Amino acid sequence: MISLIPSWAHHYDEFWSTLRKRNLWFIKLRFGAAVMLASAVLSAEFLLNLKLTAIQETALYTITFSILAYNVLLVYIRQFVKCSAEAFNPIHISLIQMSLDLLVLQLLCYYTGGIESPLFMLFVFHVIIGSLILPGRIVYTFVTATIAAFTLVIYLEYAGILTHHGISGLLSAPLYNNNAFIVLHLSMFAFVLIMCVVITNRIANELYRMEQELFDSLDKLKSAEAEKQKYIMGVVHEIKTPLSALQSYLDIILEKYLGPLDEKVEEKLSRSRVRSQEAISLIDDILKISKIKLMDELNLEKISIVDLISMLTDRQSVNFHKKVISLSINNLRSNDGMIEGDRLLLEIAFSNLINNAIKYTGYNGKIDIDISDTKNDLTITVSDSGVGIPQEELNKIFNDFYRASNIKHKEYYGTGLGLSIVKQIITRHKGEVSVTSPSKLKTASNPGTAVTVILPLAV
Amino acid sequence: MSKIIIIDDDPDILDASSLVLTSKGFEVITATNPEDGYEMVIKNQPDLIILDVMMNEPDDGFFLAQKFRRANITTPILMYTSVSKATGMDFEVGVMVPVDEFVEKPISPEELISKVEKLLKVRIAR
Numbered sequence: 001m002i003s004l005i006p007s008w009a010h011h012y013d014e015f016w017s018t019l020r021k022r023n024l025w026f027i028k029l030r031f032g033a034a035v036m037l038a039s040a041v042l043s044a045e046f047l048l049n050l051k052l053t054a055i056q057e058t059a060l061y062t063i064t065f066s067i068l069a070y071n072v073l074l075v076y077i078r079q080f081v082k083c084s085a086e087a088f089n090p091i092h093i094s095l096i097q098m099s100l101d102l103l104v105l106q107l108l109c110y111y112t113g114g115i116e117s118p119l120f121m122l123f124v125f126h127v128i129i130g131s132l133i134l135p136g137r138i139v140y141t142f143v144t145a146t147i148a149a150f151t152l153v154i155y156l157e158y159a160g161i162l163t164h165h166g167i168s169g170l171l172s173a174p175l176y177n178n179n180a181f182i183v184l185h186l187s188m189f190a191f192v193l194i195m196c197v198v199i200t201n202r203i204a205n206e207l208y209r210m211e212q213e214l215f216d217s218l219d220k221l222k223s224a225e226a227e228k229q230k231y232i233m234g235v236v237h238e239i240k241t242p243l244s245a246l247q248s249y250l251d252i253i254l255e256k257y258l259g260p261l262d263e264k265v266e267e268k269l270s271r272s273r274v275r276s277q278e279a280i281s282l283i284d285d286i287l288k289i290s291k292i293k294l295m296d297e298l299n300l301e302k303i304s305i306v307d308l309i310s311m312l313t314d315r316q317s318v319n320f321h322k323k324v325i326s327l328s329i330n331n332l333r334s335n336d337g338m339i340e341g342d343r344l345l346l347e348i349a350f351s352n353l354i355n356n357a358i359k360y361t362g363y364n365g366k367i368d369i370d371i372s373d374t375k376n377d378l379t380i381t382v383s384d385s386g387v388g389i390p391q392e393e394l395n396k397i398f399n400d401f402y403r404a405s406n407i408k409h410k411e412y413y414g415t416g417l418g419l420s421i422v423k424q425i426i427t428r429h430k431g432e433v434s435v436t437s438p439s440k441l442k443t444a445s446n447p448g449t450a451v452t453v454i455l456p457l458a459v
Numbered sequence: 460m461s462k463i464i465i466i467d468d469d470p471d472i473l474d475a476s477s478l479v480l481t482s483k484g485f486e487v488i489t490a491t492n493p494e495d496g497y498e499m500v501i502k503n504q505p506d507l508i509i510l511d512v513m514m515n516e517p518d519d520g521f522f523l524a525q526k527f528r529r530a531n532i533t534t535p536i537l538m539y540t541s542v543s544k545a546t547g548m549d550f551e552v553g554v555m556v557p558v559d560e561f562v563e564k565p566i567s568p569e570e571l572i573s574k575v576e577k578l579l580k581v582r583i584a585r
Binding site: 245 | 471475476564568
């Protein structure tokens with residue numbers, strides 16, 4: 001059994017999906033071809049004044065109908081295709097398509113005059129297409145068979161064994177019985193066909209090879225990126241160790257385990273503790289991001305986002321009270337579909353959004369969390385009446401370490417990694433996240449921000 | 460008075476943790492590597508073991524915890540970790556990781572004291 005899969009196809013997923021797409025494209029094209037054939041027959045009779053015999057007409061319309069029929073059948077059997085070398089796969093569909101098309105073309109040529117028919121040029125088109133999807137030797141077999149069959153039919157007509165169906169009104173004298181004409185035409189036909197296959201095959205192989213090389217490089221880049229992330233994690237960990245020790249001593253001193261402190265010393269040490277805490281939360285954020293980037297698999301489970309969000313807002317209730325922020329969670333859903341996701345990661349993502357909303361919203365502000373759904377998606381929007389984000393910076397907000405210009409160096413401490421973490425997590429869940437400012441809760445003094453997360457519903 | 464053994468390769472963490480715990484009246488013994496730590500636990504029969512997750516090798520702490528459990532030492536174990544659970548390091552209290560509680564570094568004195576007291580209470584209840 002010869003392998004139907006070309007040797008260059010290492011990246012099976014891409015290979016199969018390309019093949020599937022091409023097959024579908026050819027099926028669509030064939031519906032067009034059937035329409036074109038029917039209209040060509042009609043226009044030949046009415047515009048070019050060519051006379052078709054009753055047999056020819058019947059044959060041509062039957063062929064048109066057959067093309068439509070087997071094309072519908074192809075659409076139907078496409079659903080049973082499995083992308084696996086052992087099963088009924090897209091290559092088989094390609095083979096079936098190619099065989100049927102070549103057979104139909106052979107018949108078309110026969111019923112329109114054999115060697116006299118201009119339709120034999122369509123063979124060129126078919127072998128080029130074949131060379132694009134099938135392995136070389138299969139296409140060469142097809143070409144050899146096509147040339148042999150075509151030659152056989154022509155000479156059977158020449159010998160009078162097969163009836164000749166010339167188109168009357170096309171030629172001033174018949175040519176199917178002219179051996180010199182046949183030899184010249186057939187040899188040119190064979191030459192063009194073989195050259196087309198050789199050239200197309202080479203170009204296609206070269207293109208495929210380059211494509212596969214690109215995929216290989218992409219794989220290498222991905223593993224290099226993973227290595228880099230691991231390295232970063234290692235280094236950042238090493239930095240955290242001495243900082244943790246430093247923080248522990250500062251805690252002990254400031255909490256007076258070693259005795260009373262001079263007021264000035266205490267103030268400066270408190271600042272030191274704040275600064276070292278900043279460094280540690282930055283490190284924790286970097287570790288989080290690296291870890292998420294390195295995660296191969298998510299721990300998927302069915303999650304109710306409404307429950308998750310009310311759990312997270314409960315956890316933050318102290319902070320809502322502290323800043324007298326009024327929170328309203330609006331469940332606007334028409335169904336109660338669940339999300340399939342990693343609970344821990346989604347908790348991190350949404351608690352980041354809620355914490356941000358609290359952090360950047362002033363006293364007596366408002367935060368709205370709206371949850372709505374469509375047939376396939378769940379949309380969660382966290383709006384606040386906070387400081388907002390300048391219009392021209394909205395597109396940078398998801399970058400690592402990005403902090404909006406209106407909050408930098410102010411009382412808001414942050415690492416600029418929060419939204420980047422959110423984006424990583426939501427993207428891993430095949431969702432989308434976007435930010436708008438001003439939000440629907442804008443006030444005279446504050447534009448507010450709205451972060452919208454769209455997550456696919458579990459099926 | 461409850462006896463606590465702290466095993467960590469960072470002398471400053473040992474010092475800081477000892478300071479906090481001795482100030483609360485606990486008797487603290489320290490060890491800077493897993494081998495010494497194991498011996499001291501056998502010799503001193505503490506009421507609580509505090510163990511750093513990473514010593515010479517990452518996972519040293521886990522291995523040591525398993526070693527204690529295999530030797531039928533049921534003393535509660537509090538583990539110091541450098542990465543929180545939130546970073547996806549799935550530390551779960553259980554069979555694979557036979558420890559009773561985790562504290563993420565940097566360790567705040569209150570958190571340390573409250574977790575130590577909680578574990579000791581469970582110990583007495585047992």
